[in-house]
Amino acid sequence: MIAITHFIGIDEREISENFVRASGPGGQHVNTTASAVQLRFDALGSCNLPQDLKDRLRRLAGQRMTAEGVIIITAESFRSQARNRQDALERLVALLRDASVRPVVRRPTRPTLASKKRRLEAKGRRASTKAQRRDPTD
Numbered sequence: 001m002i003a004i005t006h007f008i009g010i011d012e013r014e015i016s017e018n019f020v021r022a023s024g025p026g027g028q029h030v031n032t033t034a035s036a037v038q039l040r041f042d043a044l045g046s047c048n049l050p051q052d053l054k055d056r057l058r059r060l061a062g063q064r065m066t067a068e069g070v071i072i073i074t075a076e077s078f079r080s081q082a083r084n085r086q087d088a089l090e091r092l093v094a095l096l097r098d099a100s101v102r103p104v105v106r107r108p109t110r111p112t113l114a115s116k117k118r119r120l121e122a123k124g125r126r127a128s129t130k131a132q133r134r135d136p137t138d
Contacts, residue, residue: 002089004096010048015092016040017085022076029079036076039088044069049096057099064095071095 001009022036029035043049043057043065058065065071073095075088111119 002093004093005100008049008053008096008100010041010046010096014041014046014048015089017088019081022084033081035079035081035084036074037081037084037088039073039075039085039092041071041073041092042069043071052102053096053099056103057096060095060099 001011002015003009016039018038018040019034020036020038021031021034043061044054046054049057054069057071058069061071064073071092073088073091075084075091077087078084
């Protein structure tokens with residue numbers, strides 16, 4: 001079980017990994033070994049995630065989530081397969097942790113009476129300053 005928060009965890013069996021050849025620089029090592037990892041996690045099909053987390057996850061994942069609700073994370077930053085696996089798993093856990101945070105609901109407030117008075121006083125001071133700058137013949 002991979003712990004996301006104190007109350008939420010995902011089973012390792014829900015995650016599938018495919019090892020592919022990495023792209024970019026690296027010479028013969030990159031051309032001959034399958035060191036990059038494609039991690040797949042069926043987020044919408046997971047029974048361990050609550051529905052509100054799945055909804056936030058759909059917005060946060062963006063293009064990393066397919067239309068079927070599968071999150072695909074590709075990691076190819078490191079030369080070794082083990083470090084790429086670890087990197088992909090850490091990125092998945094970080095994404096799930098970000099989605100687990102409920103956004104704070106904004107409660108609209110009204111300006112206080114004192115702030116309204118301060119605004120009007122400042123407006124009056126500014127108007128009198130500008131009035132003193134005018135030509136007296138106007």
